[in-house]
Each structure stands twice: as structure tokens, then as C-alpha cells.
Amino acid sequence: MFNSITGTITGKFPKQLFLETGGLEWDINMPDSNLDLLPPVGSEARVFTWMQHTDTVFSLFGFANEQERSFFLELLKVDGVGPKGAVKIMSSAPSSTLMDTLESGDVGLLEKIPGVGKKTAGKMMLALKGKLTLRDDVKTVTVPKANPFADVVASLVSMGYDRKTVEEKTAELSARLAGELEGKSQKEKEDLIFRKIIVELA
Numbered sequence: 624m625f626n627s628i629t630g631t632i633t634g635k636f637p638k639q640l641f642l643e644t645g646g647l648e649w650d651i652n653m654p655d656s657n658l659d660l661l662p663p664v665g666s667e668a669r670v671f672t673w674m675q676h677t678d679t680v681f682s683l684f685g686f687a688n689e690q691e692r693s694f695f696l697e698l699l700k701v702d703g704v705g706p707k708g709a710v711k712i713m714s715s716a717p718s719s720t721l722m723d724t725l726e727s728g729d730v731g732l733l734e735k736i737p738g739v740g741k742k743t744a745g746k747m748m749l750a751l752k753g754k755l756t757l758r759d760d761v762k763t764v765t766v767p768k769a770n771p772f773a774d775v776v777a778s779l780v781s782m783g784y785d786r787k788t789v790e791e792k793t794a795e796l797s798a799r800l801a802g803e804l805e806g807k808s809q810k811e812k813e814d815l816i817f818r819k820i821i822v823e824l825a
Contacts, residue, residue, distance in 0.1 A: 629670075633665075638658075650683070704746075
């Protein structure tokens with residue numbers, strides 16, 4: 624079956640990518656977090672794929688690299704999580720953030736992901752905690768980020784929050800919590816800002 628498709632990006636939409644190759648335009652389901660890793664429309668890109676083929680469904684799913692696809696396949700092992708559900712989960716935050724959340728055992732944070740809930744969060748923790756690893760050798764195309772909390776903004780926007788509101792709230796919180804953020808790692812800072820924004824925008 625297909626391992627990857629290389630072509631020209633002709634469209635990027637929420638959880639959807641259009642990729643043209645050899646006169647054929649592919650309609651590919653893709654997590655928003657992975658769309659952010661690809662170059663802009665009009666650029667050439669290699670997309671790693673997974674195909675869902677049943678008696679009633681024929682869908683193609685795409686990922687920015689092999690690691691993202693592997694994480695997707697791990698999510699499919701969770702009871703009750705299907706391909707579309709896995710894409711929705713991966714769209715809520717960068718995979719590295721989701722993996723760290725699973726490793727830390729923070730069920731509460733998983734429950735905040737739209738469509739997950741307490742029951743599925745518990746199943747994800749049971750099935751995946753301690754079984755996921757990040758590979759340092761995977762290369763992805765990324766856009767330079769001036770905002771130190773750009774990943775937090777992207778995650779919240781993918782969850783349905785207004786980008787301008789999130790960016791303003793992120794700037795406000797990072798200034799207000801400057802003392803509390805001092806000395807923390809980037810991951811700890813992002814987690815703190817993410818939690819605070821979720822609470823204040825709820």
C-alpha cells in the first residue's frame with residue numbers, strides 16, 4: 624500500500640489537505656498540528672499516509688512525518704478511538720505535548736480535549752502511558768516562530784478558540800506570570816500558560 628505521496632500542496636483546510644501529483648489531486652485527512660508542519664500552499668511536500676478501506680469507507684490519512692503517523696497508529700489501538708477521532712485528538716495539540724501529557728499521567732488535561740472525555744482519557748492513559756517515544760532523527764518542515772508560546776496558540780486555535788483572542792491572552796498571561804515562569808523549562812511554561820488560558824476562556 625502507499626507509504627507516502629510527494630506532490631504540490633493545492634489546499635490546506637481544517638483537518639484536510641489537497642495534494643496534486645501527476646495530474647491527480649488527493650483529498651487527505653490530516654491533523655491540524657501536522658498541517659502546521661507543512662510548507663505553504665504551492666510548495667512541494669512529502670506526506671506519509673495511512674489508508675482506511677472497509678466495505679463502506681475509503682479514506683486517506685496523511686502525516687508530516689513517520690513519527691506523527693506512528694503516534695496516530697498508536698491512538699488507533701485505544702478502545703473507542705477511530706481514525707477520525709485520532710485526527711481530532713492530534714489536532715488539539717502537538718504530538719510531543721500529547722505524549723508528554725500521557726507520560727506524566729495527567730488525565731485531567733486529556734479530558735479537556737474535545738471529544739475525549741473522562742472515559743476515553745482513561746483508556747488512552749491505560750493503553751499508551753510508557754509506550755511512546757520521540758525520535759530525534761525525524762526532520763520536519765517548520766515555520767520559524769517569534770512567539771515563544773506559538774505552540775500553545777496553535778493548539779488552542781485548533782480547539783476552536785479565536786486566534787487573536789488567544790494571542791492577546793497569551794501575551795497578557797506571560798507578562799502577568801513572569802515571576803512564576805522564571806526558572807521553568809519551556810515545556811513547563813507552555814503547560815502553565817495553556818492551563819491558565821483554558822480556565823480564563825472557559
